[in-house]
Amino acid sequence: MSDLNVKQYETCNSPTWCPGCGNNPILIAVRKALVNLGIEPHEVAFTFDIGCNSNGANFLNGYICHALHGRSLPPAEAIRLANHNLKAIISFAGDGGGFGIGIGHFIHACRRNIDILYLTHDNQIYGLTTGQTSPTSSKGVKTKSTPFGNPEEPVNPPALALSSSATWVARGFAGEINHLTSLIEKGIKHPGFAHLDVFQPCVTFNKLNTFDWFRKRVYKLEETDYKPNDKKKAWSKAWELDEKLPLGVLYEEKKETYKDQLPQLANEALVEKKLGSVDLTKAMEEYK
Amino acid sequence: MEHINIKIGGQAGYGVMVTGKMIAKACMRQGWSVFCYTEYPSLIRGGHNTYQVYANKEKAYSQRGDIQVLIALDEETIKENGKEVIDGGIIIYDSSSVNLKDKRGDVEYIDVPMIEMSKEVHGTDLMKDTAALGAVLALYQIHFVTIEDIIKDAFKIKDEEIIKQNIEVARKGYEYITQKTKTKFLNIKLNKIEGIERILITGNEAIGLGALASGCKFYVAYPMTPATAILHFMAANARDYDLVVKQAEDEISVINMAIGASFTGVRSMCATSGGGFALMNETIGFAAISETPLVIVEAQRTGPATGLPTWSGQGELLYAIHASHGEFLRVVIAPGDAEESYEATIHAFNLADKYQLPVILLTDKYNAESPCSVEPFSTKNVKIDRGQMISQKELDKIKDFKRYQLTPSGISPRSIPGQKNGVYQANSDEHDEYGYSTEEVDMRNKMMEKRYGKLAALKKDMPEPKIYGNEKAKKTILCWGSTKLTALEALKDLDDVRVVHMQYMNPFPVEFIKKNIDPKTTIIIEGNQTAQLQQLIRQQTGMLIEKTLLKYDGRPFYPEEIIKALK
Ligand SMILES: Cc1ncc(C[n+]2csc(CCOP(=O)(O)OP(=O)(O)O)c2C)c(N)n1
Ligand code: SF4
Numbered sequence: 001m002s003d004l005n006v007k008q009y010e011t012c013n014s015p016t017w018c019p020g021c022g023n024n025p026i027l028i029a030v031r032k033a034l035v036n037l038g039i040e041p042h043e044v045a046f047t048f049d050i051g052c053n054s055n056g057a058n059f060l061n062g063y064i065c066h067a068l069h070g071r072s073l074p075p076a077e078a079i080r081l082a083n084h085n086l087k088a089i090i091s092f093a094g095d096g097g098g099f100g101i102g103i104g105h106f107i108h109a110c111r112r113n114i115d116i117l118y119l120t121h122d123n124q125i126y127g128l129t130t131g132q133t134s135p136t137s138s139k140g141v142k143t144k145s146t147p148f149g150n151p152e153e154p155v156n157p158p159a160l161a162l163s164s165s166a167t168w169v170a171r172g173f174a175g176e177i178n179h180l181t182s183l184i185e186k187g188i189k190h191p192g193f194a195h196l197d198v199f200q201p202c203v204t205f206n207k208l209n210t211f212d213w214f215r216k217r218v219y220k221l222e223e224t225d226y227k228p229n230d231k232k233k234a235w236s237k238a239w240e241l242d243e244k245l246p247l248g249v250l251y252e253e254k255k256e257t258y259k260d261q262l263p264q265l266a267n268e269a270l271v272e273k274k275l276g277s278v279d280l281t282k283a284m285e286e287y288k
Numbered sequence: 289m290e291h292i293n294i295k296i297g298g299q300a301g302y303g304v305m306v307t308g309k310m311i312a313k314a315c316m317r318q319g320w321s322v323f324c325y326t327e328y329p330s331l332i333r334g335g336h337n338t339y340q341v342y343a344n345k346e347k348a349y350s351q352r353g354d355i356q357v358l359i360a361l362d363e364e365t366i367k368e369n370g371k372e373v374i375d376g377g378i379i380i381y382d383s384s385s386v387n388l389k390d391k392r393g394d395v396e397y398i399d400v401p402m403i404e405m406s407k408e409v410h411g412t413d414l415m416k417d418t419a420a421l422g423a424v425l426a427l428y429q430i431h432f433v434t435i436e437d438i439i440k441d442a443f444k445i446k447d448e449e450i451i452k453q454n455i456e457v458a459r460k461g462y463e464y465i466t467q468k469t470k471t472k473f474l475n476i477k478l479n480k481i482e483g484i485e486r487i488l489i490t491g492n493e494a495i496g497l498g499a500l501a502s503g504c505k506f507y508v509a510y511p512m513t514p515a516t517a518i519l520h521f522m523a524a525n526a527r528d529y530d531l532v533v534k535q536a537e538d539e540i541s542v543i544n545m546a547i548g549a550s551f552t553g554v555r556s557m558c559a560t561s562g563g564g565f566a567l568m569n570e571t572i573g574f575a576a577i578s579e580t581p582l583v584i585v586e587a588q589r590t591g592p593a594t595g596l597p598t599w600s601g602q603g604e605l606l607y608a609i610h611a612s613h614g615e616f617l618r619v620v621i622a623p624g625d626a627e628e629s630y631e632a633t634i635h636a637f638n639l640a641d642k643y644q645l646p647v648i649l650l651t652d653k654y655n656a657e658s659p660c661s662v663e664p665f666s667t668k669n670v671k672i673d674r675g676q677m678i679s680q681k682e683l684d685k686i687k688d689f690k691r692y693q694l695t696p697s698g699i700s701p702r703s704i705p706g707q708k709n710g711v712y713q714a715n716s717d718e719h720d721e722y723g724y725s726t727e728e729v730d731m732r733n734k735m736m737e738k739r740y741g742k743l744a745a746l747k748k749d750m751p752e753p754k755i756y757g758n759e760k761a762k763k764t765i766l767c768w769g770s771t772k773l774t775a776l777e778a779l780k781d782l783d784d785v786r787v788v789h790m791q792y793m794n795p796f797p798v799e800f801i802k803k804n805i806d807p808k809t810t811i812i813i814e815g816n817q818t819a820q821l822q823q824l825i826r827q828q829t830g831m832l833i834e835k836t837l838l839k840y841d842g843r844p845f846y847p848e849e850i851i852k853a854l855k
Contacts, residue, residue, distance in 0.1 A: 063712065066725075074548060077545060079705065083552045083554075083705060105537065108541070270506060271554050275674075280664075282528055284487050284489075
């Protein structure tokens with residue numbers, strides 16, 4: 001255990017993101033958090049989306065389910081139900097995958113309270129498809145698909161998580177690696193569904209929400225007297241969107257997880273159950 | 289051939305399904321072979337529902353058209369189904385709720401005051417269908433104790449009082465026939481054949497039992513007729529059989545969850561109908577490219593779009609074979625009856641694991657929801673083949689594990705999360721032997737060839753079509769999936785005809801068809817408009833079988849139709 005280091009979470013591939021892309025620091029924070037928690041690559045499962053962010057699947061070592069665009073959550077939920085012994089399950093998505101095409105999965109994952117960390121790389125733009133508007137793009141912003149300004153209101157991910165009964169809701173920033181690392185650790189440790197939305201500047205296509213833009217606005221909740229145990233207060237924090245942007249844990253609640261409610265999972269994991277020699281007598285009883 | 293053929297009809301909520309099932313069980317427990325066919329619209333109350341019970345001392349394969357007794361719980365039943373009753377048949381009705389308009393001269397009408405009987409005992413008309421149960425079984429001269437036992441079992445979960453009342457109402461119906469009517473008893477007696485024990489089961493339930501027998505530990509679905517009953521079955525059995533059953537938010541989530549569980553090393557299955565299968569399409573290819581075993585049940589109903597939601601059809605054969613973008617290997621199995629559904633499910637899990645690919649079980653409403661009597665399923669001969677799952681011991685010896693190692697068979701050993709030295713990426717992008725994304729020409733070609741290369745071995749694992757009847761007969765009925773049921777029932781009345789039934793549809797049995805089918809003496813019978821099996825055979829073998837009998841109105845074939853087509 002003692003020789004565990006971030007190198008073990010690297011692969012033979014070097015990141016191919018644009019220089020300065022916010023995805024780089026997020027990857028570094030993920031690796032560091034796992035090492036800090038003493039988790040080895042084979043003890044963790046990651047699920048990925050399709051998008052710039054999810055090219056990270058090639059740069060991160062571990063058991064990886066690199067799913068289709070917008071579909072990183074459902075496999076992660078099932079992986080947890082099938083093997084509750086895994087030390088961590090992290091599902092990654094972009095704001096397009098997570099809050100556009102896959103938003104339905106997000107709401108339902110929140111209310112299920114399955115023990116996973118859902119990390120969204122929120123760059124407020126479609127990166128991989130070269131710069132269209134995203135569900136989190138600001139109103140009015142000009143992109144390739146909205147050359148005259150985006151006419152839609154953005155989705156508010158933490159507010160959506162709160163209203164969907166997520167038990168751990170947080171916000172991070174790619175420009176604050178250490179803070180982000182500690183948030184990832186907390187999210188992994190949280191027993192239940194944890195959503196961490198990360199401001200991830202896209203230096204190539206999002207000329208509005210830049211590192212500097214965020215640096216002028218973000219502040220850390222830990223440095224205030226804010227306590228993340230009150231949903232109403234968390235709700236107000238989630239709507240602080242203009243001058244100041246809060247970072248940190250907005251809300252945290254201890255609640256029984258999905259697994260806790262299933263006697264089938266009280267002991268061994270599904271994957272450990274013995275197959276074969278099934279007696280169908282009971283299941284056939286009512287058909288006699 | 290002595291047989292029994294009864295139909296009960298009424299609005300949804302009248303107890304048509306419950307009573308029909310009790311009639312079926314009475315026949316089955318007397319040792320008769322039973323096939324039941326149900327029709328119902330996509331409504332919860334009202335509409336026209338029917339339950340038909342066909343019983344035969346020999347095997348009852350499908351429903352038949354020659355109804356002996358029709359129980360009309362409403363006027364609609366007389367209007368819709370009155371003409372199905374044979375000359376000399378009987379219609380049971382209640383004149384307090386059903387007005388007879390045009391009476392048929394060749395049918396006996398028996399007015400049984402079912403509503404009054406129910407009211408006398410229960411205070412409401414809710415048990416009128418139980419009075420019908422007593423009456424109809426009295427016509428076939430069954431002992432009342434048999435009826436009593438069936439009622440006790442059917443209402444087991446209800447309180448004693450309800451059971452007592454139902455028995456009393458049934459007795460009233462029974463005695464009305466035996467004591468108060470002057471009807472000539474039907475000359476068919478539902479006498480007891482000793483020594484036979486069967487269960488009454490649908491194709492859906494058979495699939496559920498097959499999944500339990502196979503060690504399916506994760507079942508996920510979104511409700512959709514006619515696959516919904518599998519969800520109900522699996523959920524009801526989840527705790528006893530130690531598995532997790534999940535209803536997901538949509539079919540896209542369903543298939544992705546199924547893949548997630550399978551990636552983890554658990555046998556997982558999902559089920560849906562055409563619409564849900566359409567939503568799953570993109571992801572089927574993910575199972576294929578990531579070589580994650582997956583069993584999908586596609587229970588066809590009648591499309592396009594919402595179509596006829598509660599009716600049957602075979603319009604998705606070519607769709608199942610081609611669904612999802614890109615090219616990849618998959619297995620498509622179309623079981624023809626409940627027994628084949630059970631066996632095929634067990635085989636599907638083994639094929640999925642062995643070849644690490646998606647297996648589609650293509651059923652339809654007709655097989656999925658038609659109760660029939662079968663011998664209780666045994667798990668004695670169930671073999672579980674998980675394919676090449678690599679052990680921790682083996683992994684410990686390997687420095688550089690390649691999950692997608694290029695092998696001559698195309699199959700590579702599979703690790704699962706938690707195993708040391710086994711990490712890999714199950715990648716929806718084209719990838720190299722480790723699973724890392726690659727767009728390089730050589731590796732792309734090698735991976736495509738590796739995945740498709742499994743075909744050679746897979747073909748040998750695909751059972752051939754089955755031939756029923758005289759192998760050397762002059763004429764051949766060629767069918768697939770549930771059309772087998774009616775074809776075999778019709779075969780009883782056909783001379784010099786054989787039935788060739790295809791169950792394993794993809795990979796296609798080219799050699800068998802070339803060897804065994806003469807297009808000039810063959811008729812293809814299938815439940816679709818565009819003769820999809822005909823197209824498939826032409827594509828695969830170059831052979832054109834011109835003669836077809838097709839149907840796409842949601843109704844199954846009747847043996848009478850097939851017999852006519854062959855005459
Ligand atoms: C079903 C489907 N539709 C569209 C695409 C094309 N596509 C790939 S990534 C992407 C959006 C990328 O944006 P985002 O999810 O925000 O991730 P980013 O690239 O910004 O990290 C789209 C639309 C796809 N792969 N699959
Ligand atoms: S396009 Fe944007 S999100 Fe994609 S790699 Fe470049 S900077 Fe990152």
